[in-house]
Amino acid sequence: MDAIDSRIIDQLRQNARAGYGDIGDVVGLSASAVKRRVDKLVAERVIRGFTVQVDPAVDGLAVEAYVELFCRGTVAPDELRRLLLAVPEVVEAGTVTGDADAIVRLRSRDIPSMEEALERVRSAPNVDHTRSAIVFSRLVDRAHE
Known part of the structure; x- marks a missing residue:
């Protein structure tokens, strides 16, 4: 290049x-x-695709949250990935350093559906607890500018 x-x-x-x-x-x-x-x-996979970015609210996904995920013991990243893929509201997730094992971004249509999605994450066998933050407004979003 x-x-x-x-x-x-x-x-x-x-x-x-x-x-x-x-x-x-x-x-x-x-x-x-x-x-x-x-x-x-x-x-060469330098460019991996061309896409359209649509406002999530148009698709009825107006509520966004970031969730810190804390697991019991050691959980392999593949196992975390498997359990998070089972929750459609999970739009992004990654393992992280620090106290939490992963950071998860969820999108849902409203607060009750966000609570249901979060409960599905919390009830996974290896999850000890979570810490959540609902997004009020986006200040910077360079990925979608």
Whole structure:
């Protein structure tokens, strides 16, 4: 990957629907040259996909929470992944350093459904307890800008 590839990726980050000709005008290449580079970046898995970001509230998922997950004993990441995949409201999760074993992000339509989802997480065999925080407003969301 070179500096031109980086500039192409920057253009796609700003607008994944941009035409190859429009990107070429910015980076100084023809549309076909941009297409070849994008195809190569996709083949090499540098670019892993093109997507649409939709406001979760449009899909009826207006409530968001971050949950610290604390397990009994040692639980393998694969086991945590398995139990979290069983809860559809879990949209993101990762193991972390510190006291908690994992941080989980949930989305649901309302507070009662969030409580139900959280109870499904809490009742998993290896989960000792959780600590939750409901999101009131997003201050920074660079992943979706």
